[in-house]
Amino acid sequence: MSLPPLPESAIVIGAEAADWRAAVTLAGDALARSGAAAPEYAHEMIRMIEEHGPYVVIAPGLALAHARPGPEVLADGLSIVTLQTPVNFGHPHNDPVRVVLGLAIMNAAEHLVAVAALANVFNDSHAIDELAAASSAAEVRQIMGAA
Amino acid sequence: MKIVTICGAGIGSSGILKVNAERVLRSLDIDAIVVAADLASVRDAAADAQVILTSAEFVDAIGATFADVIVVTNYFDTAELTSKLRAALG
Numbered sequence: 001m002s003l004p005p006l007p008e009s010a011i012v013i014g015a016e017a018a019d020w021r022a023a024v025t026l027a028g029d030a031l032a033r034s035g036a037a038a039p040e041y042a043h044e045m046i047r048m049i050e051e052h053g054p055y056v057v058i059a060p061g062l063a064l065a066h067a068r069p070g071p072e073v074l075a076d077g078l079s080i081v082t083l084q085t086p087v088n089f090g091h092p093h094n095d096p097v098r099v100v101l102g103l104a105i106m107n108a109a110e111h112l113v114a115v116a117a118l119a120n121v122f123n124d125s126h127a128i129d130e131l132a133a134a135s136s137a138a139e140v141r142q143i144m145g146a147a
Numbered sequence: 148m149k150i151v152t153i154c155g156a157g158i159g160s161s162g163i164l165k166v167n168a169e170r171v172l173r174s175l176d177i178d179a180i181v182v183a184a185d186l187a188s189v190r191d192a193a194a195d196a197q198v199i200l201t202s203a204e205f206v207d208a209i210g211a212t213f214a215d216v217i218v219v220t221n222y223f224d225t226a227e228l229t230s231k232l233r234a235a236l237g
Binding site: 028052053054055056059060062064066067068069075093094097104108111112115116118119123125 | 155157161162165203205220224
């Protein structure tokens with residue numbers, strides 16, 4: 001099972017974000033840098049959270065920012081932002097967030113292979129701590145098992 | 148048996164719940180179909196479902212249903228999923 005592409009250009013280590021919107025924007029910017037999404041995709045990811053709440057904080061310390069497939073998605077891709085200072089998303093149990101994943105998906109029907117690969121990584125309960133402590137993009141790619 | 152996972156987009160988080168629920172059901176030896184859906188299609192998707200897996204944010208929006216609604220806190224914690232599914236299905 002293969003992870004969506006995670007080039008080093010889509011990885012930001014130790015970023016500063018004033019709030020959850022800034023953190024999600026960084027994850028969107030990283031997807032734009034790697035060519036997976038248009039810059040506007042960040043707004044779509046923020047809009048999903050404004051509309052539905054902080055459910056994207058799917059595990060303690062980890063947010064999976066994403067929106068629906070649409071014209072802003074240019075290719076399947078993943079981005080990872082680790083935060084110098086954790087930010088709150090307003091989640092009742094899983095705040096504060098230290099690691100933000102950005103996920104761009106072209107095709108909803110085929111995305112389960114990609115999320116199964118994500119589940120493989122994060123079913124190891126140490127993965128979030130390891131990512132938060134990573135000091136280089138290469139180390140992040142290694143933790144994620146990115147090919 | 149049918150289980151529906153619900154999130155805002157119908158991709159991403161509900162997909163992760165689906166994948167992990169299938170893993171847990173297999174380990175519990177429970178035969179079930181798990182479908183990932185977005186909030187907008189929950190009525191159709193969950194009409195014949197026994198269980199809905201979702202986040203606390205979506206419980207009110209899911210509304211009246213015959214299915215057991217299970218709120219999952221950590222989507223990657225298969226121990227949490229195992230104990231909640233076992234309680235609902237056991």
